[in-house]
Structure formats: structure tokens, C-alpha cells
Amino acid sequence: MGKVIAIANQKGGVGKTTTAINLGASLAVLEYKTLIIDADPQANATSGIGFDPKNIKTSIYECIIDDIEPKNIILNSTTPNLDLFPAHIDLVGAEIEMINLPNREKMMRKVINKVKNDYDFVLIDCSPSLGLITVNALSAANSVIIPVQCEYFALEGLGKLLNTIKIVQSRLNPELEIEGILLTMYDLRLRLSNQVVEEVKTHFQTMVFETIVQRSTKLGEAPSFGETIIMHDAQSKGAINYLNLAREVLQRNGLTKMKKSDKKINILK
Numbered sequence: 001m002g003k004v005i006a007i008a009n010q011k012g013g014v015g016k017t018t019t020a021i022n023l024g025a026s027l028a029v030l031e032y033k034t035l036i037i038d039a040d041p042q043a044n045a046t047s048g049i050g051f052d053p054k055n056i057k058t059s060i061y062e063c064i065i066d067d068i069e070p071k072n073i074i075l076n077s078t079t080p081n082l083d084l085f086p087a088h089i090d091l092v093g094a095e096i097e098m099i100n101l102p103n104r105e106k107m108m109r110k111v112i113n114k115v116k117n118d119y120d121f122v123l124i125d126c127s128p129s130l131g132l133i134t135v136n137a138l139s140a141a142n143s144v145i146i147p148v149q150c151e152y153f154a155l156e157g158l159g160k161l162l163n164t165i166k167i168v169q170s171r172l173n174p175e176l177e178i179e180g181i182l183l184t185m186y187d188l189r190l191r192l193s194n195q196v197v198e199e200v201k202t203h204f205q206t207m208v209f210e211t212i213v214q215r216s217t218k219l220g221e222a223p224s225f226g227e228t229i230i231m232h233d234a235q236s237k238g239a240i241n242y243l244n245l246a247r248e249v250l251q252r253n254g255l256t257k258m259k260k261s262d263k264k265i266n267i268l269k
Contacts, residue, residue: 002033002035002116002117002118002119002120002121002122003120003121003122003142003143003253004112004116004122004124004140004141004142004143005121005122005123005124005141005142005143005144005145005179005249006123006124006126006134006137006138006140006141006143006144006145007019007020007023007123007124007125007126007144007145007146007147008124008126008134008137008138008144008145008146008161009126009128009146009147009148009157009158009161010128010129010130010134010157010160010161011128011149011153011156011157012128013128013149014147014148014149014184014185015147015149015182015184015185015213016040016125016126016128016147017040017044017045017048017125018048018184018213018219018223019145019147019182019184019213019242019245020036020045020123020124020125021036021045021048021049021125021223021228022219022228022229022230022238022239022242023123023145023242023245023246023249024036024082024121024123024228025079025082025228025229025230025231025242026230026239026242026243026245026246027081027120027121027246027249027250028079028080028081028082029079029080029081029230029243030243030246030247030250031081032081032120032121032250032255033081033083033118033119033120033121034081034082034083034119034120034121034122034123035074035083035084035085035115035116035118035119035121035122035123036049036082036083036084036085036123036125037060037085037112037122037123037124037125037137038059038060038084038085038086038087038125039060039087039091039108039124039125039126039127039133039134039136039137040087040091040125040126040127040128041087041088041089041090041091041092041127042087042127043056043086043087043088043089043091044125044223045084045087045125046084046086046087046088047223047226048222048223048226048228049077049079049082049084049226049228050077050078050226050227051075051084051086051226053086053087053088053089056086056087056088058072058073059073059085059086059087059088059090059091060073060085060086060087060091060108060111061087061088061090061091061093061094063111064094064098064107064108064111064136065094065097065098069114070085070111070112070114070115071114071115073085073086074115078231079228079230079231082228083119085115091133094132094133095131095132095133098132099132104132104136105132105135105136105139105172106136106139106140106172107136108124108133108136108137108139108140109136109139109140112140113140121249124137124140124141130160130161130164134164135164135168135172138164138165138168138172138173138176139168139172139173139176140173141173141176142175142176142177143176143177143178143179144165144176144177144178144179145179145180145181145182146158146161146178146180146181146182147182147184147213148181148182148183148184148196148200149183149184149185150183150184150185150186150187150190150192150193150196150197150212151185151192151193151196152192152196154196154199154200155199155200155203165178178207179249179252180207180208180209180248180249180252181200181204181207181208181209182208182209182211182213182245183196183197183200183208183209183212183213184212184213185213185214185215186212186213186214186215187214187215188214197212209245209248210244210248211241211244211245211248212241213238213241213242213245214237214238214241216229216236216237216238216241218232218233218236218237218238218239219236219237219238222238229242230242230243
């Protein structure tokens with residue numbers, strides 16, 4: 001049975017989609033069958049893996065609203081072991097259409113339950129909001145990864161997200177756990193970045209992943225080629241960061257017995 005991990009933060013531009021597609025690709029190259037669910041109407045995860053959202057005719061929207069069979073919609077990416085559940089702009093209207101549905105907070109769970117046994121990991125790329133679609137993702141997930149950028153407003157809104165997670169745990173999904181807080185957009189040269197890292201680790205301690213995703217030109221340009229960082233430049237800092245994150249996720253889930261010295265890959269350049 002696949003583990004379902006939501007990647008969520010209501011702040012935009014913190015690296016949710018970057019994390020979803022590149023953690024997914026890293027798990028895939030480590031030979032874990034992985035499905036990425038694009039639950040954001042902007043469909044950036046869909047385009048970031050190499051599919052044009054304009055050509056997507058059916059998506060998770062149709063599965064939720066029209067009860068379309070999800071296995072007929074899932075796309076195979078160019079990365080072995082990595083599949084995509086695409087999105088398109090129609091997902092914007094899903095929240096309005098779901099308002100009067102019974103169990104509206106659990107519609108996505110019904111869809112995911114039909115396919116999750118085919119995968120080792122299912123990653124949900126959430127939209128930058130705490131709306132009904134994000135609540136659906138949290139209700140369907142076993143755990144949540146929270147990307148936090150190493151910038152001034154890093155902790156702004158994090159309290160609201162944690163409160164939402166607590167509400168989902170108490171009312172909708174008692175099994176939901178926090179997989180970890182992921183620090184992103186780290187610049188070693190900036191004092192501010194180092195201060196944010198210290199502050200987040202002081203507040204959240206073991207909840208914070210050891211892996212920190214550094215700022216990287218390659219990470220930024222890979223989506224413009226419709227490629228994950230693994231396919232774009234496997235030797236780059238970004239690729240190594242996300243491979244380290246994948247290995248840490250595996251370690252946290254008891255799926256590998258690596259020695260501590262083997263948990264990390266050194267940055268080559």
C-alpha cells in the first residue's frame with residue numbers, strides 16, 4: 001500500500017511544486033514507484049514534468065466531480081517509475097461544485113484509494129491556499145511535508161497551517177502526521193538564511209529534515225524544459241539535495257537501513 005504524502009503550505013513560492021516533482025523523481029530513480037498528484041489549478045507540476053496543461057482534457061477534477069476512473073487519466077512520465085495525475089484550470093471550480101456534496105472533505109481520498117496500492121509513494125502537490133482542495137489532500141494523506149523558505153517571512157502563516165492540520169487530525173483524518181518541515185531556497189552566503197535555519201530548528205527540532213534545499217539556477221530553469229532536476233542535471237546541487245531528501249524520507253519510513261554516513265550524498269559542485 002502506497003504512502004500518501006501531501007506537500008502543503010498556504011504561502012506561495014516556497015517550493016511546493018519543486019519539491020513534489022523532484023522528490024517524486026528522486027524516489028523514482030531509487031526504484032520506488034511514485035505517483036505525483038497535481039492538486040493545484042495552476043498545473044505547474046503537470047508542466048514541470050513535461051506535459052502541456054492545455055492538452056490535458058481530463059484530470060483529477062473529473063475524477064472528483066464526475067467520478068471518472070482515475071486509472072484512465074494517469075500519465076507515464078519520461079522518468080521510469082514516475083507517473084502523473086494531471087491538473088488543469090477547471091480545478092478552480094471544483095471547490096464551488098463540491099460545497100453541496102456529502103463528505104465533501106473526503107472526495108479526493110475516494111479517488112486516491114483507487115490507485116494508491118499500485119505505488120510505493122503518492123505525492124500531492126497542494127495549491128497555495130487552505131481551501132477545500134487542500135483540506136481534501138490533507139484528509140487523504142498519511143503525512144504532510146511543509147516546505148519553508150529561508151527568508152524573512154518564513155514562519156508567517158505557518159501557525160495557521162499547523163492549526164489546519166490539527167483540525168484535520170481531530171475531525172477528518174486522525175492518522176495524519178507531519179512527515180517533516182523542509183527548509184528551501186537556502187543561500188549559505190546570507191546571514192538571514194542562516195538565522196531562519198536556526199530559528200526553525202529551535203522551534204521544531206526533530207520535525208525539521210536534515211536536508212536543506214539550496215538556491216540553484218538549475219532547479220529554477222529545469223521546469224522551463226519540462227524536466228525534473230534529475231533529468232535536467234543529475235550532478236547539480238538541486239538534484240543532490242532532493243536525492244538526499246528522498247533517502248531521508250525512506251529512512252524515516254523504515255524503508256532503508258543505511259548507515260548514518262551513507263544517508264547523504266556530498267555536493268560535487
